[in-house]
Amino acid sequence: MSDKPHQNLAIIGHVDHGKSTLVGRLLFETGSVPEHVIEQHREEAEEKGKGGFEFAYVMDNLAEERERGVTIDIAHQEFDTDNYYFTIVDCPGHRDFVKNMITGASQADNAVLVVAADDGVAPQTREHVFLARTLGINELIIGVNKMDLVDYQESSYNEVVEEVKNLLNQVRFATDDTTFVPISAFEGDNIADESENTPWYDGPTLLESLNDLPESEPPTDAPLRLPIQDVYTISGIGTVPVGRVETGMLNTGDNVSFQPSDVGGEVKTVEMHHEEVPQAGPGDNVGFNVRGIGKDDIRRGDVCGPADDPPSVAETFKAQVVVMQHPSVITAGYTPVFHAHTAQVACTIEEINQKIDPSSGEVAEENPDFIKSGDAAVVTVRPQKPLSIEPSGEIPELGSFAIRDMGQTIAAGKVLEVNER
Numbered sequence: 001m002s003d004k005p006h007q008n009l010a011i012i013g014h015v016d017h018g019k020s021t022l023v024g025r026l027l028f029e030t031g032s033v034p035e036h037v038i039e040q041h042r043e044e045a046e047e048k049g050k051g052g053f054e055f056a057y058v059m060d061n062l063a064e065e066r067e068r069g070v071t072i073d074i075a076h077q078e079f080d081t082d083n084y085y086f087t088i089v090d091c092p093g094h095r096d097f098v099k100n101m102i103t104g105a106s107q108a109d110n111a112v113l114v115v116a117a118d119d120g121v122a123p124q125t126r127e128h129v130f131l132a133r134t135l136g137i138n139e140l141i142i143g144v145n146k147m148d149l150v151d152y153q154e155s156s157y158n159e160v161v162e163e164v165k166n167l168l169n170q171v172r173f174a175t176d177d178t179t180f181v182p183i184s185a186f187e188g189d190n191i192a193d194e195s196e197n198t199p200w201y202d203g204p205t206l207l208e209s210l211n212d213l214p215e216s217e218p219p220t221d222a223p224l225r226l227p228i229q230d231v232y233t234i235s236g237i238g239t240v241p242v243g244r245v246e247t248g249m250l251n252t253g254d255n256v257s258f259q260p261s262d263v264g265g266e267v268k269t270v271e272m273h274h275e276e277v278p279q280a281g282p283g284d285n286v287g288f289n290v291r292g293i294g295k296d297d298i299r300r301g302d303v304c305g306p307a308d309d310p311p312s313v314a315e316t317f318k319a320q321v322v323v324m325q326h327p328s329v330i331t332a333g334y335t336p337v338f339h340a341h342t343a344q345v346a347c348t349i350e351e352i353n354q355k356i357d358p359s360s361g362e363v364a365e366e367n368p369d370f371i372k373s374g375d376a377a378v379v380t381v382r383p384q385k386p387l388s389i390e391p392s393g394e395i396p397e398l399g400s401f402a403i404r405d406m407g408q409t410i411a412a413g414k415v416l417e418v419n420e421r
Helices: 019-029 035-047 054-059 063-068 095-105 123-134 154-170 206-211
Strands: 006-013 076-080 085-090 110-116 139-145 179-182 226-234 238-244 255-259 263-272 275-277 285-290 303-306 313-323 337-340 343-356 363-366 376-383 400-405 408-420
Touching: 006 019, 006 123, 019 085, 019 110, 019 206, 110 123, 110 154, 123 154, 139 154, 139 206, 154 179, 179 206, 313 343
Parallel strands: 006 085, 006 110, 110 139, 139 179
Antiparallel strands: 076 085, 226 238, 226 303, 238 285, 255 263, 255 303, 263 275, 263 285, 313 376, 313 408, 337 343, 337 400, 343 363, 343 376, 400 408
């Protein structure tokens, strides 16, 4: 682990705009992937008739992905700049992988949006930007990629910049802070070094702009929230819930409460990487033991918090949702599965309160009869079994969710207010 501050970085954008190649190039330029590995990938790519995919292969190292030439899994990779140690969440661009995109983006602090110079803003560029905005990514760096395909022309670059700025303004991203960089992930222009091919550009390289990102404040002051991923029984210790601290601090000796199971006790031990530690903070993956808690008392999807400020359990909650894909329409009474932190709970959309214009955020219609793909709305939701969830304005880490049905992600959203049970 590096002693530099850590950032999760999402790489988002339309399929085939060069995200994987960019990630491979970033890892290569920062010395995270040695030259010979790239050489190996180059030979393999050429054998398969996919010459030019060698950097993408660094990321897409699943055989299936190579055959299909698409990114499926969120591959986590790490690299350093002078100021930060980054984990890349490479977000797939294909539609059926939007679920991965949501889980990836919801862990990211900042994002690089890749837009191909020869193609401009494509449908998924739009969707990813809107999702990033809804899921709380703060800063976007725009990589205008494939400049080599438009002969490094400034006019092509400027057109894409204007197009992206309009899109960002529509979803209310502050464009003043947005950095645009003309790049070629394939050729390496303006990634680590200034390119001679773009004499008209005098801004930072991509790595410099990543280095200049503002440092994100870890949510240590917020109350402890630790969603449980699994519960194990370990001989000699007993019941050990495992999860990632999202906010606050977990200390030995703390009195904690698990919701919605509604049990609690005193924390006896906290372990990280098989070592006992006195405390853990945001981003730490921990196993811990709580006095008096048995294996059957708690389960995946529970959230651990302080006994005197326990996690909220929703009777109902209001949320802002974005419908990404649904074959027909969504009406009141619809009951899909909500994926929030580690919980998966069927929830009924009791009422559709407002339809929101996704481009402006203004209310377009009060109490509409239905919503469909492309719509944004405020809805009232009733979980079918107890669900611990928090307003995203208070604890954003536990305030976003994805809605799945029929094997696909149909919507994403964030919690506006919780009516506790």
